[in-house]
Amino acid sequence: MHSFTQLVPLFEQRFANCLPFPAKPQSLYDPCRYLLQLGGKRIRPILCLMANELFGEINDDAWNGASGIELFHNFTLIHDDIMDKSPLRRGQATVHTKYGMVAGILSGDVMCLYAYKQFANIENYLPIAMKLFTDTGIEVCEGQQLDMDYETRDTVTLEEYINMITLKTSVLLACSLKMGAILGGSLDDNANKLYSFGKNLGIAFQLKDDYLDAYGTTEIIGKQNGGDIIANKKTYLLIQALECATESQKEQIKTLLITNNENKVANMVALYNETGAKQECINAVVKYSDIAFKCLEDVALPTKRKKYLFDLATYLLQRDK
Amino acid sequence: MHSFTQLVPLFEQRFANCLPFPAKPQSLYDPCRYLLQLGGKRIRPILCLMANELFGEINDDAWNGASGIELFHNFTLIHDDIMDKSPLRRGQATVHTKYGMVAGILSGDVMCLYAYKQFANIENYLPIAMKLFTDTGIEVCEGQQLDMDYETRDTVTLEEYINMITLKTSVLLACSLKMGAILGGSLDDNANKLYSFGKNLGIAFQLKDDYLDAYGTTEIIGKQNGGDIIANKKTYLLIQALECATESQKEQIKTLLITNNENKVANMVALYNETGAKQECINAVVKYSDIAFKCLEDVALPTKRKKYLFDLATYLLQRDK
Numbered sequence: 001m002h003s004f005t006q007l008v009p010l011f012e013q014r015f016a017n018c019l020p021f022p023a024k025p026q027s028l029y030d031p032c033r034y035l036l037q038l039g040g041k042r043i044r045p046i047l048c049l050m051a052n053e054l055f056g057e058i059n060d061d062a063w064n065g066a067s068g069i070e071l072f073h074n075f076t077l078i079h080d081d082i083m084d085k086s087p088l089r090r091g092q093a094t095v096h097t098k099y100g101m102v103a104g105i106l107s108g109d110v111m112c113l114y115a116y117k118q119f120a121n122i123e124n125y126l127p128i129a130m131k132l133f134t135d136t137g138i139e140v141c142e143g144q145q146l147d148m149d150y151e152t153r154d155t156v157t158l159e160e161y162i163n164m165i166t167l168k169t170s171v172l173l174a175c176s177l178k179m180g181a182i183l184g185g186s187l188d189d190n191a192n193k194l195y196s197f198g199k200n201l202g203i204a205f206q207l208k209d210d211y212l213d214a215y216g217t218t219e220i221i222g223k224q225n226g227g228d229i230i231a232n233k234k235t236y237l238l239i240q241a242l243e244c245a246t247e248s249q250k251e252q253i254k255t256l257l258i259t260n261n262e263n264k265v266a267n268m269v270a271l272y273n274e275t276g277a278k279q280e281c282i283n284a285v286v287k288y289s290d291i292a293f294k295c296l297e298d299v300a301l302p303t304k305r306k307k308y309l310f311d312l313a314t315y316l317l318q319r320d321k
Numbered sequence: 322m323h324s325f326t327q328l329v330p331l332f333e334q335r336f337a338n339c340l341p342f343p344a345k346p347q348s349l350y351d352p353c354r355y356l357l358q359l360g361g362k363r364i365r366p367i368l369c370l371m372a373n374e375l376f377g378e379i380n381d382d383a384w385n386g387a388s389g390i391e392l393f394h395n396f397t398l399i400h401d402d403i404m405d406k407s408p409l410r411r412g413q414a415t416v417h418t419k420y421g422m423v424a425g426i427l428s429g430d431v432m433c434l435y436a437y438k439q440f441a442n443i444e445n446y447l448p449i450a451m452k453l454f455t456d457t458g459i460e461v462c463e464g465q466q467l468d469m470d471y472e473t474r475d476t477v478t479l480e481e482y483i484n485m486i487t488l489k490t491s492v493l494l495a496c497s498l499k500m501g502a503i504l505g506g507s508l509d510d511n512a513n514k515l516y517s518f519g520k521n522l523g524i525a526f527q528l529k530d531d532y533l534d535a536y537g538t539t540e541i542i543g544k545q546n547g548g549d550i551i552a553n554k555k556t557y558l559l560i561q562a563l564e565c566a567t568e569s570q571k572e573q574i575k576t577l578l579i580t581n582n583e584n585k586v587a588n589m590v591a592l593y594n595e596t597g598a599k600q601e602c603i604n605a606v607v608k609y610s611d612i613a614f615k616c617l618e619d620v621a622l623p624t625k626r627k628k629y630l631f632d633l634a635t636y637l638l639q640r641d642k
Contacts, residue, residue, distance in 0.1 A: 028466040079430060083423045102404045102469055105426060109400060110462040112430070113455055116437060120451040130441040130451070134434055141431040145349040148423055 143167025170202025372501030464488025491523025
């Protein structure tokens with residue numbers, strides 16, 4: 001059995017070896033190489049490998065699945081950055097900023113195909129893995145579209161928001177785990193519980209991310225504090241605050257949304273506190289975390305065997321501790 | 322056995338039935354529905370079905386493969402139109418013109434995934450079909466990238482040009498045929514000959530397209546005559562003309578490339594005639610057509626059985642007759 005920290009270098013090595021993008025056309029593959037060398041936490045492929053190892057030694061199919069998932073994830077990052085007009089990714093220029101929009105679109109496309117090239121190497125359970133992955137990929141696109149749609153909408157409900165982050169973020173974590181399990185020969189019931197574990201873990205993780213943007217310290221989260229507030233992003237905190245606010249508080253929030261002075265973050269955080277949105281957000285993180293851990297406990301395997309997945313989930317959810 | 326004309330309505334029906342894109346998010350799927358209802362000649366899926374029927378009755382796997390290939394082709398059209406900044410497709414607004422660039426990128430992405438969703442339904446020979454298709458998709462991206470690269474390059478050789486159109490256009494025709502054959506249980510040798518048939522047919526078709534842009538009549542080709550010349554597109558004719566030109570002719574061509582008066586098309590066509598580029602282009606169409614037909618003849622099946630593929634190739638290559 002391997003811990004997260006042990007698996008990361010093993011994955012990096014396999015990933016680099018299975019990915020000698022061709023030299024030419026350079027204008028197509030340089031952007032791909034550039035993005036991949038920026039690194040990343042590799043959480044999705046490691047979840048796939050860990051789930052696979054629950055049912056035996058990590059097999060080649062799982063390595064291929066893990067690589068495909070990481071490629072797919074990076075493909076979505078390239079296209080999302082274009083759509084979100086993001087200048088930076090992991091502290092460096094985004095692909096379209098560095099190489100232009102055309103290169104961004106096309107190197108994203110080809111990276112998605114390279115994901116399937118990895119999947120095509122899977123020897124057992126290929127049809128079920130392909131269906132699971134493709135359905136998930138479609139959901140990720142739907143989630144991104146909802147995210148874009150919500151930006152220009154006046155109101156978004158908490159339910160809609162949870163649905164959006166589930167599609168955009170959580171289902172790929174869930175799919176990573178389920179794919180690892182399936183490729184390890186797991187029975188449906190365990191694979192589905194791992195899927196639910198990943199899905200709820202992903203929701204909790206995203207809500208925690210919303211929380212940390214307002215309440216974390218810059219050092220810990222590695223980005224500008226209050227960035228979501230400055231960008232008027234419809235996070236769980238903002239949606240919840242608007243739902244719980246008195247008429248007067250609602251007016252104050254709306255006024256803050258159209259201003260951009262230096263007190264904006266502090267004033268909005270104060271309103272998150274007063275409306276109870278802060279506490280509701282903490283409660284929601286706990287709620288989805290609890291469901292996630294319950295699902296993991298329900299996987300019909302000895303507790304000891306699930307330790308590293310448990311540790312990883314704990315690590316992901318307690319980033320401020 | 323079915324002719325092209327018989328297969329088109331059968332395909333349209335199956336294609337419509339297997340494709341009820343979800344209602345929501347509307348902003349994601351409306352662009353997909355819009356593009357598909359614009360129609361198209363459906364040559365790729367029909368090639369897949371015809372190749373399949375060479376080896377028995379058309380089976381469900383071939384219908385799924387054909388639908389997947391058509392979806393993939395339409396995905397590339399959406400993204401190519403963004404990259405080429407094309408306002409029109411099949412006489413109507415392109416997806417990004419009608420719905421915006423974000424919708425264009427994302428609905429293209431999701432359509433590519435729906436292609437794989439169709440492939441995932443293939444019951445026999447899935448691994449080999451997936452590898453073939455994915456490798457082809459990667460080549461199509463490489464071809465599009467080369468096409469973009471060549472736009473800004475000073476010189477492109479004939480060899481580079483043939484390589485580019487092979488990747489951008491021909492390999493998907495070749496793949497359609499080979500996939501149909503594989504899914505029909507064909508032996509490697511026949512499947513590979515059908516692949517070569519499609520590849521050379523595609524090259525001949527593209528060169529004929531270059532030829533017709535300069536020498537066809539507007540009525541026949543359905544688009545502005547000389548459009549490639551007006552846009553200074555590096556077609557076979559232009560590259561060939563530059564290669565065969567005397568110093569004086571070369572200067573005349575270069576002068577024409579930086580002018581845009583009303584005689585540009587007529588003057589360039591005259592230079593294509595004088596340099597021998599016109600004849601060389603005709604020769605090249607004949608050369609690749611001959612190779613294509615030879616490959617089809619070499620497929621180890623009774624000539625009668627291959628009649629409809631022969632007819633389709635003849636139809637595609639003799640559009641001006």
